[in-house]
Amino acid sequence: MLLARPPDLAPRAPWPDMPLVVWPAALAMWGPGDASSRHAHHAMHLLLRREGTLTFRAGTTKVDSRAAGVLVGPDVPHAIDATGGEVILLFVEPESQDGERLRASLDSPARLFDEAARDALLARLPRKGPIAHEAIGPWMEATLEALAGPTEVPAPRMHPRVRKLLRHLRAEPAPEDTSLEALSEVAGLSSGRLMHAFTESTGVPLRPYLLWLRLQRAAGALASGRTAGEAAHAAGFSDAAHLTRTFRRMFGTTPSFLQRRSQFVQAKARPTDAS
Incomplete structure (x- = not known):
């Protein structure tokens, strides 16, 4: 799993003046892929390899699936190996409006994407090379709309x-x-x-x-x-x-991994109300 410093939310500053940040309703990250051990966290997330395929293992199964991308539901144990290529991640809080619609679109714990489906989702972005920071906002909007379930989610669960x-x-x-x-x-x-x-x-x-x-x-x-x-x-x-x-346990990697890799990964938050 990839993590990064969200520049929209947490510009680098000396501790202790730096405020701690809770991630917003949706957050996109992009950079080098890597491998995670089996883990589970509460955010839904979409991981797309920009070229080629990744391996995905769900739950306790010993069978790996190959795909160009995967959308994982909240609290689903899984492991992903996307080493050797560039990836883009989209985290979505399940309790947000985006999250409720994404959950409505899932009929299984995870949804795999073949290369054609991946290419369609990444059509707004370059296939190779740097991704312009300003291109991510429109991509997030289009991707969430493409993956979401009905606008009117039936029987909302949130008290x-x-x-x-x-x-x-x-x-x-x-x-x-x-x-x-x-x-x-x-x-x-x-x-x-x-x-x-x-x-x-x-x-x-x-x-x-x-x-x-x-x-x-x-x-x-x-x-x-x-x-x-x-x-x-x-x-x-x-x-x-x-x-x-x-x-x-929750991210499938260590804090030191985040510290080492954050300089190579960029992030952008979706400015929407999480609740």
């Missing part, structure tokens, strides 16, 4: 009080008190009702989702130049080792 809580959790600066009691007060629900409504709305329990947000903030800190220890402390992890274990 309005959960949506309110998500806005609170993703605000800057991050809320200091994330105890169940404090979050229940923000949502205006009892603790038991909040836990039930949150899982029903997002597909994951509240505590794993909070860990996902902390990991996003740590990734933003790492890509902005902080050390693993600084990022761990700032995002609420006990130490760098705790961050590394969590990073590998």
Whole structure:
């Protein structure tokens, strides 16, 4: 999995003045491909190899699939090997409007794209060489529209009080008190009702989702130049080792990989409301 410093959101600055960033509704990244170990994270993501094919392994299966690209649903265990070529990634938060429409379009945990489908999705971008930063915004719009399900998503899953809580959790600066009691007060629900409504709305329990947000903030800190220890402390992890274990489980790679590779990868955020 590729990660990068989002220049729209987190220009490089010395710590500790640099704010931690929670990624937006959609975020595109592009650069050299690599291999990830088996992992799962809450964001949906599209990965397209600009030329050639990649290998994809879903769940616990030992069978690798070859494809030119893949769209992976939220919280789906998987591994991808795209070494030896350039890739473009599009991360989408499942609870955003874009995410709800993408989920409606998926009838399986992951969707594979052959080379013809990949070429159609990348038609707005050059096949080789550098990608102009200003070309990514229109590409994101067109790609999300091409992949999305119906404009009117039937039976929305998001509880309005959960949506309110998500806005609170993703605000800057991050809320200091994330105890169940404090979050229940923000949502205006009892603790038991909040836990039930949150899982029903997002597909994951509240505590794993909070860990996902902390990991996003740590990734933003790492890509902005902080050390693993600084990022761990700032995002609420006990130490760098705790961050590394969590990073590998959710992203299939290590914080040091992000630190080494971020200078070779560019990113652009989609300026839409995530909730």
